[in-house]
Amino acid sequence: MGPGIGAVLLCVVLTPLPVALRGQPSPASALDPEGEVDFDHMGMSGDADYYIDPKTRIPVEMRGHVKLLGNLATKLQRVVLN
16 A cells, blocks of 8 residues: 555664563552562563664564464554654
């Protein structure tokens, strides 16, 4: 699917900012008597690595572990900004 009316197709090479998220157990509370909650984002659990475009702050790549699939990396292919 090509760009729409008024859209600009832009191909750039960038050096993304790496961001590593490391899950840690939370203290026990009334809401979580076991005291541990596994970090989960978009189906990825445990530690996750994100790579962010320094100009737009858009995540361009995510790496993590999905329980049913194993290690997974997703890369952004297209963005439409309004």
